[in-house]
Amino acid sequence: MNVLGLFNYWIFIFLMMVGFYILISRGNLVKKIVGLNIFQTSVFILYISMGNVRGGTAPILVEGDAVYSNPLPHVLILTAIVVGVATTALGLSLVVRIKEAYGTIEEDEIQAEDLLP
């Protein structure tokens, strides 16, 4: 099996698991958002690395015959990056409001406050 040739997929899987683990295991709300970001970035790497054509150049028209890398994944990921930025911005603004309302951004402390009558 071509393990080394598929190393971009291994990196995608590693980053995805790292991001997902941070998301689940950390109680600090900002750390959760960081985990979500890493998780989303791993998907970007999946798309962009699969768009690469062996021996291809950047997909900008040049004179003469040339082999270009596939530009479509790049375009899709630009959209997905913007979605990730919007999600992060919304998440962080929610964290700001949670801090104002609860005084803390640790999940267990927030849950303890909510249980108080």
Added chain:
Amino acid sequence: MIAHLPVLQVLVPLLAAPLCATVRNRRVAWAVAVAASWTSLWIAIQLLTLVLADGPISYALGGWAAPWGIEYRIDTVSAFVLLTVSAIAALVTLYALKSIEREVEASRVSLFYAAFMLSVAGLLGITVTGDVFNLFVFLEISSLSAYALIAIGQNRKALTAAFQYLIMGSVGATFILIGIGMMYVMTGSLNMADLAELLPQVSASRTIPVAFAFLTVGISLKLALFPLHLWLPNAYTYAPSTVSVFMASTATKVAVYMLIRFFFTVFGPAFSFDVMQLDRVLLPLALLAIFSMSLVAIFQTNIKRMLAYSSMAQVGYMILGISMASVTGLTAGILHLFNHAMIKAALFMALGCVMYRVGSVHIDSMRGLGKRMPWTMAAFVIAGLSLIGVPLTVGFVSKWYLIQGALEKGWWPVAALILIVSLMAAVYIWRVVEAAYFQEFPGDDDDELKEAPLAMLLPTWALILVNLYFGIDASFTAGVAGAAARSLLGVGP
């Protein structure tokens, strides 16, 4: 203009959103929202009429032909879901006039309408598109505006609810993106019809089942299918009443539509049910959802939370219908999509009226409301009867088709479970009825509590009348759902 209706369906609410945000006056923002949502309802009715008469509509965005360009494709099931979402949006904008002013600060009301229009545009976009990446983009548009809508009220618990929904919803959407990426790697296409042709040729490789799995898990997160449902109770309970009405009746329904689209159109019923054995995964989860969520709903004291758990049980019914993979089962699933939207919207609207006057939706605050707010509680009772599945209401029609589908497949225990769970629904609806009609109002006689304002009662009763009309004469809705099911399963009209 008729030729451009598919794109106008999305453009009208999408353009209304920044208009609402820039206008600072609350009434003008409301007027813009009403105009946009009723225009999209009109467009949805036109599209449904066209699709029922002539068959599926295909629209190439920007004139770029598929499969390189983005294609909007509307067939019977899309048109039906479009009608559901735009009808609910139109009634909710009318309802929001009074309801929002009590629950959202005055300076944020126009921003509320902007986020609301974005959410409507996103949901309508998911339904019209025929391109999988376009579906992801619209999914994120509707989800992000939904997170903002939940957090826009003044309840601080809504903030943590919105945050939890944001985290889980983004994970779900990213899973869907991974699934789309894997399908793209193998076929090179993002167009749904094109993928349907190309996927059978590459389905021998391991990537396609993995893509299928990622898509199923991602969409199930959006659907709040048990056990991926943890975000829903808090999100529905602590959101402003109008937002609960809208989200309970549209967001999960459009996720069910996405599931149907991927399983039946993109992957095809042969791959989904014979190769991937999807019914073996979905059926137990659906049955668990139906039973456990109804059981938990019985013990809730916050009525909005009770209805949230009830919503998850009803989503279980829809997934049960889909996992049957027969014409009757799929008809039941699609029909329940429309019916449940009508039922839950009416129930949450009645609760919003109670919230408006009483200020709380705890079961102890419902005491004696049968005399003080007769129209509101009557609406709650009729919608509750519809939820239970009493004849003459829409709930009965969906349960009829579901039980018929179960009996056709010989699943007697499933049919029995559906009836038992209807009795459980009767229990939790009865708790509210008992509090409202059979207990004394705790305040004194010259308390100012009176009926909810007409602006909130009229949309509620409009939904109740829809409930009753399509319960008595279900030929239109059942006919459209049946036609949609037959075209999805490829068995012809």
